[in-house]
Amino acid sequence: xxxxxxxxxxxxxxxxxxxxxxxxxxxxxxxxxxxxxxxxxxxxxxxxxxxxxxxxxxxxxxxxxxxxxxxxxxxxxxxxxxxxxxxxxxxxxxxxxxxxxxxxxxxxxx
Amino acid sequence: xxxxxxxxxxxxxxxxxxxxxxxxxxxxxxxxxxxxxxxxxxxxxxxxxxxxxxxxxxxxxxxxxxxxxxxxxxxxxxxxxxxxxxxxxxxxxxxxxxxxxxxxxxxxxx
Numbered sequence: 001x002x003x004x005x006x007x008x009x010x011x012x013x014x015x016x017x018x019x020x021x022x023x024x025x026x027x028x029x030x031x032x033x034x035x036x037x038x039x040x041x042x043x044x045x046x047x048x049x050x051x052x053x054x055x056x057x058x059x060x061x062x063x064x065x066x067x068x069x070x071x072x073x074x075x076x077x078x079x080x081x082x083x084x085x086x087x088x089x090x091x092x093x094x095x096x097x098x099x100x101x102x103x104x105x106x107x108x109x110x
Numbered sequence: 111x112x113x114x115x116x117x118x119x120x121x122x123x124x125x126x127x128x129x130x131x132x133x134x135x136x137x138x139x140x141x142x143x144x145x146x147x148x149x150x151x152x153x154x155x156x157x158x159x160x161x162x163x164x165x166x167x168x169x170x171x172x173x174x175x176x177x178x179x180x181x182x183x184x185x186x187x188x189x190x191x192x193x194x195x196x197x198x199x200x201x202x203x204x205x206x207x208x209x210x211x212x213x214x215x216x217x218x219x220x
Contacts, residue, residue: 006152033207042200042211043153088152092207096141096160097168100152 004029004091006101014109019076021104023089031092032065032072037103038085046074048092079108112137116201116212122220123188123195131186131215133201141205142184146170147198147214156199159184188217195219 005024013019023032031050035043047056049065049072056063062075076083089101114135123129135142141160145153155168159178173192178184188195196219201212 009150031207033209042214043209044211045209048207095166096204097143097155097158098153098202098204098209099155100145102152105150 004032004089004099004101006089006104008104009102010105010107012107012109013079015081016078019079019083019106021074021087021089021106023072023101025070025091028069029065029072029091030069030094033090033092033098034063034072034074035088035090035100036085037088041085043088076106079106081108081110084108114201114203114210114212116199116215118215119213121215121217123217124220126190128187128189129217131188131199131201131217133184133186133212134182135184135203135210135212136182137203137205137210138181139203139205139210140181141203142178143202143204143209144168144174144176144184144186145200145202147200153200156186 007022033048034046037043047063052069053067054065060077064073086103086105088103091099117132143158144156147153154170156174157168157176159165162181165176165178175187199215202209
């Protein structure tokens with residue numbers, strides 16, 4: 001399936017610092033979803049973006065969908081230790097299968 | 111509460127042995143999916159089913175088989191043809207754009 005590339009692969013931040021992960025596609029995306037997976041856990045749905053230039057916020061999390069619908073980002077303001085985990089973007093295809101990016105593993109140092 | 115139940119949580123396989131991973135959902139979702147996750151990597155789609163008695167291969171179906179005889183159940187068999195089965199296996203069901211994942215099964219080779 002069509003790939004979504006995600007960077008960085010790893011990110012270590014000091015508690016209180018901001019964090020951003022980026023998702024890029026070579027083709028136009030009809031939608032992008034974001035998931036969080038805690039260590040040892042399963043992915044948990046965070047949000048879906050479908051509109052060009054869309055920006056959505058969930059408390060300290062800000063999600064953006066690029067104007068060309070080829071990239072997306074997740075930004076966390078003032079990270080906390082509870083933010084630790086791996087963040088994945090994913091594309092829902094026309095055959096209704098979800099294709100995941102490789103994920104960004106976030107470590108928050110207290 | 112509605113959700114997805116995967117069992118067992120941990121599974122060990124001997125060389126040349128087939129093993130079956132269970133996935134049950136009581137969410138009344140039509141669509142169910144199996145993903146494989148290797149350490150530090152994203153999720154890759156093995157098989158998916160949009161409706162009872164029908165299923166399709168995902169990106170890495172070789173060495174795996176599934177059945178969908180009931181809406182609630184979507185078991186995955188890891189056959190002896192799968193030469194590198196050690197991984198974390200995640201089952202999911204979906205309604206619309208909302209995906210719910212089970213807690214996963216960790217499969218190891220003895």
